[in-house]
Amino acid sequence: MSQYHIGEFEEVVLLTVAVLFNQAYGIAIIDEMEIRLNRKVSIGALQTVLRRLEDKGLLTSMFGEATKVRGGKRKRYFTVTPEGQKVLNDVKNQRLALWNAIPEIAFN
Amino acid sequence: MDEFNNDAPPKLALIVFRWFCKAEFQEDIEGDLLERYYRHIQEKGMSRAKWMFVKDVFLLFKPGLIFNPFESDQLNLSKMKKHHFTRFAMISVLAIGALFYIFKNDINPKPEKQLSATSISVDADRIFPVFVTTAISQLPVTNKDWSEFIRFIETDAAFSREYVQSMRPDNWKMQNDDKPVYGVSWHQAQEFCEWRSVIATYQNSNSERADFSKMQEKNKWAKELVTYRLPTELEFNEMVADKKFEGDEGFVCVYSVKRMI
Numbered sequence: 039m040s041q042y043h044i045g046e047f048e049e050v051v052l053l054t055v056a057v058l059f060n061q062a063y064g065i066a067i068i069d070e071m072e073i074r075l076n077r078k079v080s081i082g083a084l085q086t087v088l089r090r091l092e093d094k095g096l097l098t099s100m101f102g103e104a105t106k107v108r109g110g111k112r113k114r115y116f117t118v119t120p121e122g123q124k125v126l127n128d129v130k131n132q133r134l135a136l137w138n139a140i141p142e143i144a145f146n
Numbered sequence: 147m148d149e150f151n152n153d154a155p156p157k158l159a160l161i162v163f164r165w166f167c168k169a170e171f172q173e174d175i176e177g178d179l180l181e182r183y184y185r186h187i188q189e190k191g192m193s194r195a196k197w198m199f200v201k202d203v204f205l206l207f208k209p210g211l212i213f214n215p216f217e218s219d220q221l222n223l224s225k226m227k228k229h230h231f232t233r234f235a236m237i238s239v240l241a242i243g244a245l246f247y248i249f250k251n252d253i254n255p256k257p258e259k260q261l262s263a264t265s266i267s268v269d270a271d272r273i274f275p276v277f278v279t280t281a282i283s284q285l286p287v288t289n290k291d292w293s294e295f296i297r298f299i300e301t302d303a304a305f306s307r308e309y310v311q312s313m314r315p316d317n318w319k320m321q322n323d324d325k326p327v328y329g330v331s332w333h334q335a336q337e338f339c340e341w342r343s344v345i346a347t348y349q350n351s352n353s354e355r356a357d358f359s360k361m362q363e364k365n366k367w368a369k370e371l372v373t374y375r376l377p378t379e380l381e382f383n384e385m386v387a388d389k390k391f392e393g394d395e396g397f398v399c400v401y402s403v404k405r406m407i
Contacts, residue, residue: 064174080201085211108181112173
């Protein structure tokens with residue numbers, strides 16, 4: 039069991055960063071979440087969670103290239119750390135264990 | 147991307163963002179803001195994109211992203227260099243002095259308020275803070291007052307003959323006595339109050355009267371606005387209850403002065 043407990047939005051952000059692999063920067067993460075989850079996300083909400091996850095050691099970041107459409111500002115690419123992977127696995131296993139524990143009659 | 151050159155994002159929002167955002171996050175978040183902004187221009191149009199940019203900046207105002215001045219070396223007293231400390235101390239003293247000065251000037255006029263026994267309000271037309279002095283005249287409007295009103299509107303070009311005619315009370319004869327004027331309708335009394343307000347305000351700063359329209363124009367910049375009005379029902383009932391006024395002796399005016407500060 040990981041020492042960190044993550045919220046639903048944190049989990050979704052971590053998973054999206056993992057989905058995007060090497061291309062996970064702010065706007066790409068928002069786009070991916072909007073497409074896959076049909077969920078509107080503001081830059082403010084996302085950036086707060088990204089910094090928090092980075093502080094927890096679940097994400098790491100590095101600067102990438104600058105483009106003209108970004109006013110010459112560099113992108114910050116995020117990647118999931120081994121600790122982040124462990125937390126995601128824990129969460130997934132907990133969920134699966136809960137799903138498996140549901141008696142068949144409950145959803146019939 | 148040359149087509150974006152004239153589509154700069156709202157400057158003020160960008161300045162605000164750069165002001166509050168932590169330096170280490172600024173570059174990439176600003177890049178994200180701009181990338182989203184230029185995409186919104188293409189998808190939703192310029193005005194909506196600008197509005198959404200401002201909204202994005204506003205939503206970035208979150209504790210984790212805001213720059214804390216006391217974390218910086220410049221404002222951390224334990225890390226501060228001697229000459230920085232001296233400058234910081236001087237600025238602090240000046241700021242405290244300025245605040246004290248503002249506060250002192252704010253409370254100084256209060257004795258005037260007490261003298262006038264009224265409240266402070268803001269003049270909506272001129273957007274200046276004002277002190278208002280209100281008093282209800284003990285004496286009813288007299289025949290002499292009304293004669294003066296009629297004489298003025300008869301000679302001033304701003305008033306038509308029909309208007310002058312409509313301002314004559316029932317059974318009116320020009321009289322110069324100090325008896326209360328009778329037979330005045332509510333509308334006539336209102337018009338009298340308005341005229342009297344203009345004259346009184348103008349004569350506060352000018353010895354001679356002028357054309358009515360000219361006086362109205364000059365009054366817009368007067369430092370003291372004198373207003374006459376009819377008493378409210380509550381004021382009237384109070385006067386009758388206090389036996390200051392019988393209720394059947396013409397009408398009285400409520401006088402107030404708004405002083406710009």
